[in-house]
Amino acid sequence: MIAPVLLIPGWHNSGPDHWQSRWQSAHGFIRVEQHNWDLPLRGDWMIQLEEAVLTHPDAVLVAHSLGCILVAAWAAHSIHAHRVKAALLVAPSDVERPEMQQMLHSWSPIVRERLPFKSMVAASRNDPFCSFMRASVLAQTWxxxxxxxxxxxxxxxxxxxxDWPEGFALLQNILKEKNGH
Structure with a gap:
């Protein structure tokens, strides 16, 4: 059986041309919906992720941007984190930057605990929201x-x-490793 894939968009959600939305349409992946995409509150978003994981056990998480920060915070606090098989964390946003703290005050500090499931951070060398060095440090701490x-x-x-085929290949690698292939 193939694991359910939960898509976890970041701040402002992922629009119709975003690779997450394309993957949802093409592969039937499940988007974790939030009550307010524009004024994200960490606690509220964590509850939504918790409910999604309880509804879809053995899931693989595919997070983008603020969604990566959400996965780290949720995994550190949930007693159900063991229900997640793996996570692909794409372009984590650095919410600790001074210009972000005022807008996303409930998201700082970034949780820096080892994730209790296999994970991969996919990072860009010219991401305006997180330097590659910072993403590397987050990957290491997680x-x-x-x-x-x-x-x-x-x-x-x-x-x-x-459709970001390179990212889909990363996801396929995580799924193969999870299934022991």
Whole structure:
């Protein structure tokens, strides 16, 4: 049986041309919906992720941007984190930057605990929201492997990646490793 894939968008959600939305349409992946995409509150978002994981056990998480920060916070607090099989964490946003703290005050500090499941951080070398060095440090503290996505910006719609086949290949690798292939 193939694990359910939960898509965890970041701040403002992922629009129709974002690779997450394309993957949802093409593969039937499940988007974790939030009550307010524009004024994200960490506690509220954590509850939504908790409910999604309880509804879809043995899930693989595919998070983008603020969604990566959410996964780290949720995993550190949930007694159900063991229900997640793996996570692909794409372009984590650095919510500790001074210009972000006022807008996303409930998200700082970033939780820096080892994730209790296999994970990979996919990071770009020219992401305007998180330096590659910072993403590398987050990957290390989360116990995640690191995928260098080159000069891909924030790995979002503006990056013009389309269906982002390279990212889908990373997900397939995580699924194969999870299933012991």
């Amino acid at each position: 116990g995640s492997s690191l995928a260098d996505c080159g000069m891909s910006g924030h790995i979002n719609t503006e990056s013009k990646l389309g």
